[in-house]
Amino acid sequence: MCLVLFFLCFALAAVLETSAQNNISVKCDQYDEFHEPRSEEAASKVAALRVTQVENQDHYVLNISWAINIDASIEKLQSTVIESPSGDVICSYVPSIAKTNLTGLEQIWFYYLSNVNPGLETITVYNLPLPLLGHGLYETVSVWVSKRTDRTTPLVTTAVVSAPSTESTEPEPKRTNILIVFLGVLAALVALSFCFVIRHICGPKIATGFGLKILLPPPMAPVPVLIVYPAENSAFQLVIVELAEFLHCHGGCKVAIDLWQQEKIAEQGPMRWLAEQVRAADCVLIVSPQAKNTSSELCFSNPQNNLPEMPIPAAAHDLYPLILNMVASQAKNASHLSKFWVLQLNKKKRSHELPLELSTCTTFCLMKDLNKLCKKIHSQTSDREKLSYLQFRQRVYYSENRTTKLRQAVESHRGKWPSNSKKNYLLTPEGSPV
Secondary structure, X not given: OHHHHHHHHHHHHXXXXXXXXXXXEEEEEEOOOXXXXXXXXXXXXXXXXXXXXXEEXXXXXEEEEEEEEOOHHHXXXXXXXXXXOOOXXXXXXXXXXXXOOOOOOOEEEEEEEEEOOOEEEEEEEEEEOEOOOOOOOOEEEEEEEOOOOOOOOOOOOEEEEEEEOOOOOOOOOOOOOHHHHHHHHHHHHHHHHXXXXXXXXXXXXXXXXXXXXXXXXOOXXXXXXXXXXXXXXXXXXXXXXXHHHHHHHHOOEEEEXXXXXXXXXXXXXXXXXXXXXXXXXXXXXXXXXOOOOHHHHHXXXXXXXXXXXXXXXXXXXXXXXXXXXXXXXXXXXXXXXXXXXXXXXXXXXXXXXXXXXHOOOEEEEOXXXXXXXXXHHHHOOOOOOXXXXXXXXXXXXXXXXXXXXXXXXXXXXXXXXXXXXXXXXXXXXXXXXX
């Protein structure tokens, strides 16, 4: 009980301190499509991400909270993007965090409330600008939203976080009275303390009798996936980057790829790194090179094309021949060979374009087999909680913005002009767009 009293005193001190602080407003707006800024001096990764389900009258909303570290990187921070199947938003800070006096703080939190559809929601949050290769800066959480009513309109809200300031300002007319805030916090802490005592002292059965329950299931473990590809050109490399980011952010996968582990490859060497990743992965996705197509480079290098230039890591030249040899060595072992899959960047399968070592592997095509690929990935695992979209819904809704980027990269690689038109990427169980 002493611990509870200490916590109450600490909360009172924090509330009183807040009364002398200014507010940083966060304005979150929906967007249909935009090109993410990338820079050599990128913003740091979101420090933490929490997604909780909140009951609001006849439906549920998600409280999406994220933390920003107070360090030198806030000088580069422009905005924060929140991606979800229910809609993507971009959040800007007013005034800029870098221009606010944050002395004494190590971290500040912001929140955004959104109405969502019942079912699985995968929330991805990241700061802008991204680095040139866009790796390692995403925070992703998957939650299951209970079905209560159909509401599809996202709720745009303005989040407020307190930040210290040396200047004194007049309180706003609508500002909540500090006494009411303190009493509310005190009542909430007393209620939480009461629930804690019932839960841990009186036993779980009594707690259930009081109506205490967990709204959210435990987070589901992502499926480890390894991506290996040949060293081709910038158009091909952009497809690889967008594919890896799609699987990592919205495919429920823990992606291993040379782009994101270049330092580890340099320490271990390509052969040792590849062997360890193959053992750890549930499936190995080998992207097959396409027949030489000069039109893809012409389309990619056109000055009117806004697609970013993608460098090719040196390890790609070594890893692809090594994976071919590894597949060839498993040719007589069907169980080991089953984890090696081939991905072609064609509308239809072209077996004659595959290397001989990959001719017996399961083959998928982008974008036609995208949904089928995700379903197959999650059907590989039987000893963990599977994250199969088709177990939750008859139809699958991916992040439209992320899927559009992948589609544009594939079209550019095929030598087409990437379409800027907004398409509905509600996918059927067979994997084709509706």
